[in-house]
Structures are given as C-alpha cells and as structure tokens.
Amino acid sequence: MNTLAKIEGALPLPVSVDDILAARGRIAGAIVRTPTLISQTLSEMAGCRVFLKFENLQFTAAYKERGALNRLLTLDETAKAKGVIAASAGNHAQGLAYHGRRLGVPVTIVMPKTTPTVKVTQTQGHGATVVLHGEKFDDASAHARVLEKEQGLTFVHPFDEPDIIAGQGTVALEMLEDAPEIDTLIVPIGGGGLISGMATAARAMKPDIRIVGVQAELYPSMYDYIKHAELACDGDTLAEGIAVKQPGELTRRFVERVVDDILLVGERRLEESLSLLLQIEKTVVEGAGAAGLAALLKHRDQFAGRSVGLVLTGGNIDTRLLANVLLRDLARSGRLARLRIILQDRPGALFHVARIFDQEAVNILELSHQRIFTNLPAKGLSLDVECETRDRAHLQRLIDALREAGYEVAPIEVA
Structure with a gap:
C-alpha cells in the first residue's frame, strides 16, 4: 500500500448514516419515493429473490436528483443567489437543472460540443444555461472550473462531494425499509457516488449485508483501483452513465472500506438485461440502469439463494438506441x-x-x-x-x- 493510500485509509469517512438521514429529511416531498418490488420472473431466472428499486420513475428519470437536490439545499443564501455550475451531459445535469429552477437557484451546465442536441435541449428545458465547450468531457469540466472562479459560482461535482453522496444514500434507506429481507445489494459504479452513499446507509442498517459494485468491462476504473489492475478504460459502451475513466478521490475511499467486491459486465450482457427489463417488468432503463441485473445474471452462482436488491438507476435512453438493442436481442x-x-x-x-x-x-x-x-x-x-x-x-x-x-x-x- 502506498503512502497516500495509507493516509486515506486512516482518515474518517466524511459521510455517516446521520448525514444520509438528514439528507432524506431535506429532500422529502420533492423526490419520488420510488417503489421497491420483487420480480417473480427474474427471481426464477436468477435462482435468488430479486428486488428492483425503480429510480427510473423519478421526474428526470434518474436517482441523480437526490444528491443534486441535497447539495442545493445545503448552500447558503449568497451561494444560492449567485448560482451553481456543473460539467455534465447526463442525468446529473438534468437533476441539478430541474431542482435549481424549482428553488430559484441559477444553474449553468458545461457540456462538450459533441453532446447530442436532445440532451442540450432537455437541460435548457429545465431552465439551465448551457455552455458548449471542447470536444471531450475533460475539456468541459476544466472550463466549468474556470467559469466557477470567474463568475463566483459554486461547482457541484456529479459524485465526489459529501452532500452528493449523502443524497444518493437515501436510495438504500428506502430499499431496506421497504424490503428488509434484502441481504445483498448490487450497485452500478461510475464515479462511485451512489455506491458510497448506499453502502454507508446499508451497513448502518444491516452490518452484515453484502455490497457488490458493477462496472462495464470497457470502463473498469474503480475495479482497476481496488483490484490493482491495469485494464484498458475506453470504448463505446451502452452503459454511458457509468463510463467514467477516473474514480473519485473521495468515493474510492468509501469503496475500499465498505464494498465487498466489484464485478465487470460486457456489452452483450448489458443489452440482454435492458431487453429483459422491458419485456418482463415493462420498464425502460438506460444501459447503466441494467448493469446490476447484468452482473446478477452473469454471476448467478455468487448470489444463489440470496435476497438481492438491484437499483434501476435511470431510464434516459435514446429511443433509436433502445430500438436497436431490442432488435439485436430478438436476433440473438x-x-x-x-x-x-x-x-x-x-x-x-x-x-x-x-x-x-x-x-x-x-x-x-x-x-x-x-x-x-x-x-x-x-x-x-x-x-x-x-x-x-x-x-x-x-x-x-x-x-x-x-x-x-x-x-x-x-x-x-x-x-
């Protein structure tokens, strides 16, 4: 273990279950308490009891609203008046823009110039100011930091902030209250904000619960860090919501301490799982939202006989891409x-x-x-x-x- 890892390992984690409970109190009433339901058909297929948390039923169709709203509500009045800024082309942008408009907080979102027009217009439709800059996400993120300083805005990170992590942790509170028999959680990992918050909450409620993360094979960034591997991290994945090349400096500390394992899933399994959720549960998820089921079906033996909770993290998928996935599944x-x-x-x-x-x-x-x-x-x-x-x-x-x-x-x- 290097010196930095030793120091990080000795530091207390900056989010506790009390922080998550406080976040739940703040966001209550403005966030949908999505259902946690057992899937009889998927349970039979997987050889275990499968519970689904339908976060794709949030207003912006993703769990990211929870952390974004919690962060906005912790700002002081001066910061709220000046506004916030983020770099995002996905669900973080939608959640921040939607709740910023509700609360009267100006929101600026920096996106790469290559962002699909539909995502730009959706974000603008929620009242945000969209700035297009650079060809890649890293360019947009760097420019957001410049604008943060120039305009006195508050930067809201999509995953590597305590208030964001605390907000995302409310997902686990609801799941375990609605289905206390759950003994295993499978959670998609991009930057790691969701699994950091959920694992913190779940461990406080059920110390012996098993927490498993899942990443796309094309983007095994957190897997590489935890497993000391050097797998390539690039490519065109269906699970774009978890296509993160660099794990958070904060979230990797959580994952190291409170997550039991990380599994990888390939594109074909992601496509199959997305299609199954539509056919069996009649629910639309994006690629990242199908990652938990993909891991469960790929590694059935690890979860046999258990009660497994899966988070359907979001439902924002391009309709043409969805059609292609379904047709490919019919062909297979x-x-x-x-x-x-x-x-x-x-x-x-x-x-x-x-x-x-x-x-x-x-x-x-x-x-x-x-x-x-x-x-x-x-x-x-x-x-x-x-x-x-x-x-x-x-x-x-x-x-x-x-x-x-x-x-x-x-x-x-x-x-």
Whole structure:
C-alpha cells in the first residue's frame, strides 16, 4: 500500500448514516419515493429473490436528483443567489437543472460540443444555461472550473462531494425499509457516488449485508483501483452513465472500506438485461440502469439463494438506441434472423424459396438481392432474407428445410 493510500485509509469517512438521514429529511416531498418490488420472473431466472428499486420513475428519470437536490439545499443564501455550475451531459445535469429552477437557484451546465442536441435541449428545458465547450468531457469540466472562479459560482461535482453522496444514500434507506429481507445489494459504479452513499446507509442498517459494485468491462476504473489492475478504460459502451475513466478521490475511499467486491459486465450482457427489463417488468432503463441485473445474471452462482436488491438507476435512453438493442436481442434469440441464400439467377428462383418460407410458417420482412458485388459466377446471386420466427428451434427448422431443398444457407449472426 502506498503512502497516500495509507493516509486515506486512516482518515474518517466524511459521510455517516446521520448525514444520509438528514439528507432524506431535506429532500422529502420533492423526490419520488420510488417503489421497491420483487420480480417473480427474474427471481426464477436468477435462482435468488430479486428486488428492483425503480429510480427510473423519478421526474428526470434518474436517482441523480437526490444528491443534486441535497447539495442545493445545503448552500447558503449568497451561494444560492449567485448560482451553481456543473460539467455534465447526463442525468446529473438534468437533476441539478430541474431542482435549481424549482428553488430559484441559477444553474449553468458545461457540456462538450459533441453532446447530442436532445440532451442540450432537455437541460435548457429545465431552465439551465448551457455552455458548449471542447470536444471531450475533460475539456468541459476544466472550463466549468474556470467559469466557477470567474463568475463566483459554486461547482457541484456529479459524485465526489459529501452532500452528493449523502443524497444518493437515501436510495438504500428506502430499499431496506421497504424490503428488509434484502441481504445483498448490487450497485452500478461510475464515479462511485451512489455506491458510497448506499453502502454507508446499508451497513448502518444491516452490518452484515453484502455490497457488490458493477462496472462495464470497457470502463473498469474503480475495479482497476481496488483490484490493482491495469485494464484498458475506453470504448463505446451502452452503459454511458457509468463510463467514467477516473474514480473519485473521495468515493474510492468509501469503496475500499465498505464494498465487498466489484464485478465487470460486457456489452452483450448489458443489452440482454435492458431487453429483459422491458419485456418482463415493462420498464425502460438506460444501459447503466441494467448493469446490476447484468452482473446478477452473469454471476448467478455468487448470489444463489440470496435476497438481492438491484437499483434501476435511470431510464434516459435514446429511443433509436433502445430500438436497436431490442432488435439485436430478438436476433440473438432466433426470433429475428437474416439468412444468406445462394440462388441461380433464373425465373422462379425466388418463388421456390418463398414457398419453403410459407411451408414453415416464417414471415418474410425484407429481401435483398446481390448480383454485382459478389464472388459468385455471373449466373448466380445471393439473396439476403430478413425474417421473423417463433424461436431458435423454429428458425433451425427453416434452415434445415432450405438445405434439404438443395440451397446453400448461412445465417448472418449478430455480434
């Protein structure tokens, strides 16, 4: 252990359960007390009792409102009059902007120039002033610090502040009051504010509770710090809400002391979990909101027989991205498929293929011929058929029937 780690390990943690209880008192009435409900279907799938905390039902569709509001309410009158500033292109911006307008506190949000227009307009719609600066988040964050000093504003960090951590900890208070049988919490980690607050509250209520963090495999920043690993931290993850390259200096102290383990999940598992939550629970979550379920399903053996609480941290996902995830999940399950069939370019060829699809009761959605850009002979062509089946067994029967009829068939698989 290096000298800095030893010093940090000796320092008392700056947030206690009393701070979290005080935060609950401040934010009560302005935050939705979201339900904690057992999922019978997911429990059967996972081999344990699964409780879901629906933080995607907050007004801005994410738990980030809790910490943002608590921080705003702890400002003195002078700071409230001057206003606050933050660097964020996500849920922190929405929560701070929404509650800032409610309380009459001016809010400035600095975002990278590359931020999607919908996020800019949503934040402006909550009454915030949006400043676009730089190409990356680090550029926006550095500029926010400049404006903080120039304009006398109060900087509100998305995760590395005691008042933010205390606000997020109220999630665990509600969960364990509503479902006291929970003996394990699986919590997504980006910067670490949520798990720091939740673990502090949960340990005070149930000292023997198991606390497990989860990160996307592409962004294992806290995992690297805790496990002394050197995994790469970059890429385009579905769980953008927890895509943080550098863990908080404050939050890593909490994670080191009060979190039992950190697990990593891949993109395919995140997509599967997001789709399951929509199909089974009829609830929309963003990629980060599905991370807890993804970890549970990937590591079933670790949680067998336990009572596990998962936080659906947010529901702010682009509708086009959501559609892509759902369609990819249908493809992986065999309910949606694209087959490449080699044909001879002659009259009636398509009719004979279509007749087999009809005989197998498979719905054809789209056809695409390729005669030019192919290595087939001039009289040959490839036919791509997008089709809809009942399940993977139904799809296999179709492929077998096509091959028995003499056609060369290859499924085009999804990554």
